[in-house]
Amino acid sequence: MGQTMHDHAATHDHGCGGAPEAIARAERLCRERDLQFTRLRRDVLAAVAGQTRPMGAYDIAEALSEPGRRVAAVSVYRALDFLTEHGLVHRIASRNAFVSCGHSHTDGAGLVFLICRNCGTIDETTSPEVEDQLGRTLAKAGFRPTSRILEVEGECGACLGRSAEE
Amino acid sequence: MGQTMHDHAATHDHGCGGAPEAIARAERLCRERDLQFTRLRRDVLAAVAGQTRPMGAYDIAEALSEPGRRVAAVSVYRALDFLTEHGLVHRIASRNAFVSCGHSHTDGAGLVFLICRNCGTIDETTSPEVEDQLGRTLAKAGFRPTSRILEVEGECGACLGRSAEE
DNA sequence: TGTTGGGGTGATACACTGTAACACTCGGGC
DNA sequence: GCCCGAGTGTTACAGTGTATCACCCCAACA
Numbered sequence: 001m002g003q004t005m006h007d008h009a010a011t012h013d014h015g016c017g018g019a020p021e022a023i024a025r026a027e028r029l030c031r032e033r034d035l036q037f038t039r040l041r042r043d044v045l046a047a048v049a050g051q052t053r054p055m056g057a058y059d060i061a062e063a064l065s066e067p068g069r070r071v072a073a074v075s076v077y078r079a080l081d082f083l084t085e086h087g088l089v090h091r092i093a094s095r096n097a098f099v100s101c102g103h104s105h106t107d108g109a110g111l112v113f114l115i116c117r118n119c120g121t122i123d124e125t126t127s128p129e130v131e132d133q134l135g136r137t138l139a140k141a142g143f144r145p146t147s148r149i150l151e152v153e154g155e156c157g158a159c160l161g162r163s164a165e166e
Numbered sequence: 167m168g169q170t171m172h173d174h175a176a177t178h179d180h181g182c183g184g185a186p187e188a189i190a191r192a193e194r195l196c197r198e199r200d201l202q203f204t205r206l207r208r209d210v211l212a213a214v215a216g217q218t219r220p221m222g223a224y225d226i227a228e229a230l231s232e233p234g235r236r237v238a239a240v241s242v243y244r245a246l247d248f249l250t251e252h253g254l255v256h257r258i259a260s261r262n263a264f265v266s267c268g269h270s271h272t273d274g275a276g277l278v279f280l281i282c283r284n285c286g287t288i289d290e291t292t293s294p295e296v297e298d299q300l301g302r303t304l305a306k307a308g309f310r311p312t313s314r315i316l317e318v319e320g321e322c323g324a325c326l327g328r329s330a331e332e
Numbered sequence: 333t334g335t336t337g338g339g340g341t342g343a344t345a346c347a348c349t350g351t352a353a354c355a356c357t358c359g360g361g362c
Numbered sequence: 363g364c365c366c367g368a369g370t371g372t373t374a375c376a377g378t379g380t381a382t383c384a385c386c387c388c389a390a391c392a
Contacts, residue, residue, distance in 0.1 A: 036368075036369075038368095038369070038370090040369080040370075041369095056348080056349080057348095057349070057350080058348070058349075070371090071371095072370090072371065072372070072373095073349085073350080074350090074351080074352095074370090074371080074372080074373095075369090075370060075371070075372095077349090077350065077351080078369080078370080093259040093260045093315070093317075094259045094315055096348085096349060096350090096378095112300070112303065114304070114307060114309045116309075117312065123307065123309070125303065125307055127299065127300070127303040129299040129302070129303065130296060130299045130300050130303055132299075133293065133295040133296045133298075133299050134278070134293070134296050134316075134318075136295070137278065137291065137293040137295065137296055138280070138318060138320075141280060141289065141291055141323070142322070142323030142326065143280045143282075143289070143318065143320055143321070143322055143323060144320045144321045144326060145318045145319065145320035146283065146319055146320045146321070147318075147319045147320070148316070148317065148318040148319065149259070149260055149315070149316070149317050150300075150314070150315070150316050151259075151314065151315050152300070152304060152309070152311045152313075152314040153311070153312055153313045153314065154304075154309055154310045154311035154312045154313070155309070155310045155312070156308070156309055157307065157308030157309060160308065160310060202339075202340075204339095204340070204341090206340080206341075207340095222377080222378080223378070223379080224377070224378075236342085236343095237342095238341090238342065238343065238344090239378085239379080240341090240342080240343080240344095240379090240380080240381095241340090241341060241342070241343095243378095243379065243380080244340080244341080262349095262377080262378060262379090
């Protein structure tokens with residue numbers, strides 16, 4: 001995708017292993033739940049999973065379009081709706097963009113997104129401790145949560161190391 | 167403004183005390199830091215602080231416009247940039263909307279937004295414990311944070327109580 | 333007094349993000 | 363064959379945010 005500068009993506013890899021693994025996982029999940037893993041959904045997932053940086057819906061549409069096939073943004077949104085609904089991709093609210101999910105995904109709880117403001121990559125971790133404390137805080141406030149987003153912006157370890165060695 | 171259905175806002179009030187307090191705080195802060203608290207900025211802050219629900223930039227523009235004065239969204243965005251930069255209002259990323267800050271604001275750390283999916287009000291709390299655990303998690307990941315957003319959607323205490331008594 | 337320069341604002345235009353509505357296809361069941 | 367539902371294509375549009383330029387005001391300063 002006409003992109004330089006993320007050769008280190010292979011070293012990073014946040015546990016997802018890239019597009020093939022993500023697709024295999026999705027196929028399995030759709031079989032289990034009797035869902036349709038159509039070509040469009042597969043292609044959208046592949047496009048997102050092939051990047052460590054978040055992709056906008058229109059980026060995806062453009063990436064999938066080629067002479068002979070024009071993928072409209074609407075279709076991409078529908079596919080993304082499906083994929084997010086089943087936890088295969090996540091929406092990054094602070095960027096209006098999407099990343100493929102790295103975890104074998106127990107239940108979507110306690111997710112933390114680490115967004116590097118330098119290289120743009122997004123890492124995904126979970127923290128039961130944070131989740132635990134947050135649950136306590138919410139209970140104290142008398143608030144019953146249904147979903148939560150936790151996104152941190154800053155500098156990732158790779159970029160910190162790179163700037164330190166200069 | 168021109169809004170029904172939030173009569174309970176007075177009972178809620180999340181510690182901010184409404185628009186007058188928010189404006190007094192802003193005036194003080196701007197004096198201290200030698201910043202200009204212009205009419206537009208004051209009006210935008212007043213509009214946002216007068217609501218417990220988040221307002222979109224275009225809502226604000228419309229609320230401030232009247233025969234004889236037309237406030238363009240662009241101007242609102244500029245005022246909002248100023249206000250968020252100095253911690254007087256916060257952006258709710260999951261809603262593309264803005265709320266006035268309720269805290270006398272030490273440093274913007276550890277903020278948690280509680281968004282009620284029923285009544286739409288937004289409460290704001292801080293949790294040092296969550297903050298602490300999150301800091302630990304980030305350190306473990308080798309990530310240096312510069313900003314973070316933590317937004318929880320669910321049902322607020324008031325709505326839970328109201329639905330329970332039926 | 334004039335003028336110069338910067339911050340704030342107004343206005344228009346535009347890019348990006350997301351949704352509504354409707355038509356079409358395709359496959360399965362009757 | 364017909365119907366029906368899910369998925370997709372297409373167009374149009376609403377909502378969100380930014381770029382750009384012109385203007386005003388006011389303070390600084392010659």
